[in-house]
Amino acid sequence: MSIGLIILTVFLIMLSVIFCAFFSSRLAQLKNRSKTWGLLGFFLNFDGLIIVCFLPSKRKDNLPTNPISYMISKLPSPSRKTIGLLIGIAAVVVLTLLAYDNIPIWIQNYKYSRQILDQTQTEYVQPYIIDAEISEICVGSDSSYAISSQGDVFCWGRQLSPPLDEQQKGIIYKSAKKVASTQNVIYILTNDNELFVKGSDNYHTFADAQEESDQFKLVSDDVTDFSISETTVGYIKTNGRLYMYGNNSFGQLGTGDSITPDKPESVLKNVKKVICEANFTIALDDSGTVYAFGANHSRQMGIDDQIIQSPTEIADNISDIACGDDFILLLSNDGSVLACGDNSYGQLGIVSEQPITNFTLVMSDVIKIDAAKRSCFAIKSNGELYAWGMNNVGQLGSKSTENILTPLLVETNILNVKTSGLHTLVLTDDHKINSCGYNNFSQLGKGESRDRFDAVTSVR
Numbered sequence: 001m002s003i004g005l006i007i008l009t010v011f012l013i014m015l016s017v018i019f020c021a022f023f024s025s026r027l028a029q030l031k032n033r034s035k036t037w038g039l040l041g042f043f044l045n046f047d048g049l050i051i052v053c054f055l056p057s058k059r060k061d062n063l064p065t066n067p068i069s070y071m072i073s074k075l076p077s078p079s080r081k082t083i084g085l086l087i088g089i090a091a092v093v094v095l096t097l098l099a100y101d102n103i104p105i106w107i108q109n110y111k112y113s114r115q116i117l118d119q120t121q122t123e124y125v126q127p128y129i130i131d132a133e134i135s136e137i138c139v140g141s142d143s144s145y146a147i148s149s150q151g152d153v154f155c156w157g158r159q160l161s162p163p164l165d166e167q168q169k170g171i172i173y174k175s176a177k178k179v180a181s182t183q184n185v186i187y188i189l190t191n192d193n194e195l196f197v198k199g200s201d202n203y204h205t206f207a208d209a210q211e212e213s214d215q216f217k218l219v220s221d222d223v224t225d226f227s228i229s230e231t232t233v234g235y236i237k238t239n240g241r242l243y244m245y246g247n248n249s250f251g252q253l254g255t256g257d258s259i260t261p262d263k264p265e266s267v268l269k270n271v272k273k274v275i276c277e278a279n280f281t282i283a284l285d286d287s288g289t290v291y292a293f294g295a296n297h298s299r300q301m302g303i304d305d306q307i308i309q310s311p312t313e314i315a316d317n318i319s320d321i322a323c324g325d326d327f328i329l330l331l332s333n334d335g336s337v338l339a340c341g342d343n344s345y346g347q348l349g350i351v352s353e354q355p356i357t358n359f360t361l362v363m364s365d366v367i368k369i370d371a372a373k374r375s376c377f378a379i380k381s382n383g384e385l386y387a388w389g390m391n392n393v394g395q396l397g398s399k400s401t402e403n404i405l406t407p408l409l410v411e412t413n414i415l416n417v418k419t420s421g422l423h424t425l426v427l428t429d430d431h432k433i434n435s436c437g438y439n440n441f442s443q444l445g446k447g448e449s450r451d452r453f454d455a456v457t458s459v460r
Helices: 003-030 035-044 046-053 067-074 080-110 113-117
Strands: 134-139 143-148 153-157 171-173 176-181 185-190 195-199 213-220 223-228 232-237 242-246 265-268 271-276 280-285 290-295 307-315 318-324 327-332 337-341 356-363 366-372 375-380 385-389 404-411 414-419 423-428 433-437 450-455
Touching: 003 035, 003 046, 035 046, 046 067, 134 176, 134 414, 134 423, 143 176, 153 176, 176 223, 185 223, 213 232, 232 271, 232 280, 242 271, 265 307, 271 318, 280 318, 318 375, 327 356, 327 366, 366 414, 375 414
Parallel strands: 223 271, 318 366
Antiparallel strands: 134 143, 143 153, 153 171, 176 185, 185 195, 195 213, 223 232, 232 242, 242 265, 271 280, 280 290, 290 307, 318 327, 327 337, 337 356, 366 375, 375 385, 385 404, 414 423, 423 433, 433 450
């Protein structure tokens, strides 16, 4: 604080003390009381002046000596319309205060309002009975997928590929082990390690796959894993090479520049997992080292540079990775979950909503993590599922829509969890599927949007 501001503050305080002490003393004399009552104004300031205003008067005449009561008595008597107006204003104020806690949720939902409100239900019949043993679950932005032990892919929600036929009961593909989709495109990794794409894929940059197609088209063979975002695709070949393609405006392809290549580029070797976000990418190699590249505006990579165009090591001794909008989660070899980056909705799980620019411990004894947008999950070795972060549409399954700032136990006996950031699937230890969150395309399987985990469909 500047010297001038300090002087002005002291002057105003002294002025108010003198004002209150003087008028308290004069008002006490008007009531035929000792002027020492003015000390109330001196010590208590305006509070003391108000106390003196309501002191009983010792005068023998009826001269009004309480200025507050006197001013109120001079006000015109309110009409019925005025009273009704005041009651209406009070009701609006009360309702506004009651709704105040929901205002942040409305703001959170605004980003997704087009996605949530302007869409229509899927035209395809949903698979309400799955007669198969489920071994894997996957999610898309508005879609849910279950993969049987035989590799049959069941889909409900937004179906970018229709069921094979009416007799297949919701099966959209056979012999697959992973599925991912955005609003306009679906990728499937087959049991033969072939990666296929179907739909309007605007971020394809190589000629063979640019055109929109009603049929699945081969992206690459010898693929062991892949990840997609709204802007990029990354896939890992059987030799461990990571290939990237798509938008590269933030260096999220890891090619060392911001130039969009005309074909997939190999950027790392010995990679076993990759996660693509819209403006950054993280990858985990066989030795447990984590690399990151792309936009780093929230310092989610734990380093200071805002843009990183080449794969840069950010951690080691890591067994799993996850990330969302401008934050990163790491699962260390000892079962510890570490978090870094934006924390606007508690997605770092550290009590506060302040961002963190270095990786910080969240919880321990974890065997699996998952995250998307601003919501996070962790499964402990005993099957307990913990959730934290954004919960505006009940996607954390906590039986509320309040954001969660620290890991909260929400389910037990869980084998796997997958979230789109707006809806979540869990695979139980008896291979049943439960879901929660938003349901604009019936991606929860049945029922309405909900803030608790409930059965997606009948699995037998």
